[in-house]
Amino acid sequence: AAEPAQAADQPKDLVLKGDAKCTGCHDETDDAKPTMLELHPSVLSIGKTKHGTQADGRTPTCTDCHGESVTHRTFRGSGDQPMTDRNFRKNTKTSVEDRNEACLTCHQGGNRIGWQMSAHGSQDVACTSCHQVHARNDKVRDKLTQTEVCFTCHKEQRAQINKPAHHPIVEGKMTCSSCHNVHGDNPKQLIKASTNETCYTCHMEKRGPFVHNHQPVTEDCGICHQPHGTTIDNLLKSRPPFLCQECHNMNTTHQGQPFGLPRNRASNGSGFSTLATVGRGCVNCHTNIHGSNSTEKTAGDRFVR
């Protein structure tokens, strides 16, 4: 809207220090309650957020992020009003770098030190692509709604988390950011320096080291597991025995055995060459597949004890 007549009445600040130059127009009568259209989100709701806490001397005012925007504020003519100097709308002409500078001026520290080096940062993702700065509840910072934001781009993971074997993401007990620092420059933008270090934060029993280490376990959990979800128990990437046969092969007893189920209970006792598909697969016998601490002869090194 054009600068209203009451501008002459020196409107007072409504939310932030010095916001009157903006809230003179974007006041409570102009402010939209959230609608489905989301084209005109609430401006004043920033007051509900940490950015709206005036007692914190670091809190910015409107122009710190949007620029002085003189042409926008002083527009009196007909036709389209010029945008603010720095604009965050969906089809904005403000460059990503310029938009992000508004945030990084204060938020470059901590976990965001490596933002420019990160996969997101180097591929022109804007902070506001994910964050709703004016909203009381920023979707991406709420564990129940975060995935909606991430799945805007990560379609494969959206399908994976609904598979039978999954981490409790759909149920709201984990989020993408439980494992990923989306502002960081670690490989795969993980919260820790490697896949294994990340997994150990919850699965520390797998860290070992063990008397008998299983080589791929020490290298990368992702060799055997797909953490976003699979159709196979324990988030395995492939079904035993095929998974194990990616590395193990050829033995007259059982390692290269075909895929198939035992016919009945009696056939379970016919030797271990029939039991790498049913139930827990190869792990039916190789119980300690992540590593064994047994010193028992001919037992621990094959992970059966």
Place this chain on the structure above:
Amino acid sequence: AQDNSVTELTQPDSTVSVGVGNWTADRHQQGIYDGMRDKGAYGLLDADITRRDDATGTWLKLKASDLGLDDRSIKGEYLRQGDMGVSLEYSRTPFDNPNTFTTRLLGIGSTTQTVSTNATPGPLREVNLGTKRDMTNLGVYKNLLPGLDFNVSFKNEDKNGDRAWGLRTAAPTQVPSFATDPINSTIRQLEATLNYTTPKLQLSGGYYGSWYDTQNTLATIYTAPASGPSYISLPLDNQAHQLFLNGGYSFTPSTRGTFKLAYTRATQDEHLPTQDVPGLSQAGSPQHLNGEVNTTLMQAGITSRPLKELSLLANLRYYDVHDATPVNRIYTNGPCSTAGNCVDNTPLSYKTLSGKMEGTYRLPDGYSLTAGMDLSNQDRDIPVSNAAGPGGTDTQRLVPFRYHLNENTYRLALRRSLSDTVNGSLTYMLGDRTGGTYGSSAGSLGGVASTYINPINIADRTRNKARMGIDWSPAENLSIQFAIEDSRDNYAHDNPYGVRNGNAQLYSVDASYTLNDKWKLDAWYSFDHNQAKQLNTLTYPTLTKDDNLENTDNSLGIGVRGDVSARVKLGADVQWTQNVSRYQQAINFPQTANFSGNLPDIKSTLLRLKFFSQYAIDKNSDVRFDLIHERWKTNDWTWMFADTTTPFAYGATTDGTTVTANQKQIANFIGVRYIYKFH
């Protein structure tokens, strides 16, 4: 009235909701984590209470979710913004095994279990297995000086319960038998960080410690008719201490450098419990592993935009996981030159030097072109302490090992952004993994000649991947997204067996249409398919099997939201997912009489319909109704005999524990809750 209106729009608000819901049937598969596996009524209690004292900038927050359920969580926070804060959180994550176990196993929940025999049967009963993780997290924040913050977090997580487990019974039977894993243990993590932030320089350094503390170190399983019990080792206590320092410096507004340094010392030095069992260990074998893994991370990078149109990125990373555990002989059966006779503990180390370079040039009309290269060079180490000596044939292990790996990935991307109607990107990646010669494993360890396989994680591989994404906004109220991905892996045939090639495709379309201020519709469909082909052999070189593994997923989601009136909101969601797995194998040798051979495809389908209606009773209170219809069906034969209908039962020489997979689930939920809103 004006002030009240402004207050409503600018002051933090709170909600508390109380209700009750009922599931009409058990949800064996869909209820594994949400604390509502069993049919029946559940209390629904959630709260999100936020108070702020504007004069001091002090926040008081209380957020509680699912307090009436087993997956409850609650977090309280006191924060004087910009000064200090304290938070305390509790969260429980349950896991209920979707299968039903009918067993005679005795001692479930303990470290001494007895697998009953047919001759001396224990009581047959149905057992539901599950675990619970109870996490408590204390966080403290303090601003020490302008730009200098201190954060400390202490997390304690207790994991209790029983996991479905099993073992190979002792000689003479040596068949799988059912047991339960006594997992009771605690994970503790302490992280203390100092963050220093100025407009140009940022530093973040501190300490991260983590401890695994188990209650059980050895499981003793009696499996008659063996002469004695089987002893299954369990993970032992371990701990790690890390010091880290990360930094960034903006040399100019367009040039920035970053670095990371971290050193971690992880140890596992608990007494090995099998040493306490007479006759189980070789004399002189170690009582403690004295395990020690030291990890060093050094990383430096620079990003710059020397021209308005050009941005550059370069990064170098050194990551060294060094297992410094001393090598000791665990057992000796005879001359070490004979495969399998001499077995040591097996420390493995990986030293990776990787680099990344990327440049983006911005073209007219919002286009940009990116070219990038990732280079990785890895040295891998495992001691070969057998008679063959370092570099010789390893008579201890089964699988070839590579001491050196290189992997290079090249990327080219064309992206269009800043357009009102069509944005998108097209990316092509080429990855190439090679390595040094294979350190061959034993020629005939237990009849194995594993030198003939290409292990998937170290085999030479060429990866081609293309990705296209389009974001089209034909109108202000309509946006459509398309995503297409295709990936193809080819593995070299240095050795004849292992995975030969694989491919994956993803096609996805999303649409969002806002009819008007009151109604909005979202819909998406996603198709993905992946396939792997691998070749294995039973007896080299004549008996082989050629496997073709496929997985196809179709997923669909539809959501609608509407404001019927000023008081009534409606919403509905449809989610449909279907996964089909195919396991095709061509075998050139006869199958045994006890073996089923090829099996039917596994198809799993989930349909979930959700509907809600929320009615505003007055300005401060709503009432909400939820209806859910959930259908799950699978023909997964993982726990079946070859007829794919009879539940699997452990073998004739054990207690015959039967595992019943619940393949079909239809359940309805109705819930009503009262929501109170206040400032």
